[in-house]
Amino acid sequence: LGHANYQTVYDMSQKDTVKGMPIDLSSAPSKCQSCVLGKQTKTPVPKKREEGHRATRPVCSRMGNNYIMNIVDDYTSYPWTISLVNKDDAFSKLQAWERAR
Structure with missing residues (x-):
């Protein structure tokens, strides 16, 4: 679960809040x-230099019934939205979308 910050422990000691x-x-x-590793951040992923090389594809639901898949081209930021009956x-x-492009 971790440990207290050194400065916090020091302040508690100085104020006699710890007995x-x-x-x-x-x-x-x-x-x-462990603290150093826990505070590491991810290295940014470089953007592609050509259209269509990478697109993000989150699948979202609306009130648990209908699903949509948003596709955003990493280079152009052009978005597409595809309706899905279910996640399957x-x-x-996605394959049909790639063939149609």
Whole structure:
């Protein structure tokens, strides 16, 4: 579940809000490797330089009954919306969309 921030522990010690817990404030702890890894961010994905090379395809539902698949060309940002009866139709509809392009 993690641990308290060093500065928070230090502040609690200075304000005497912690009783019965020995706190060694002589040196700050080294960086916690788990915290460092947990705060890493993803490297941005470079945009494609040609139309049609990559498109994002989220599948969304509306009140759990109807589905739509939004397709956005990564290069041009041109959007398409495809209606789906159920999620299982997504792959075949995507193939049909790619053939029609």
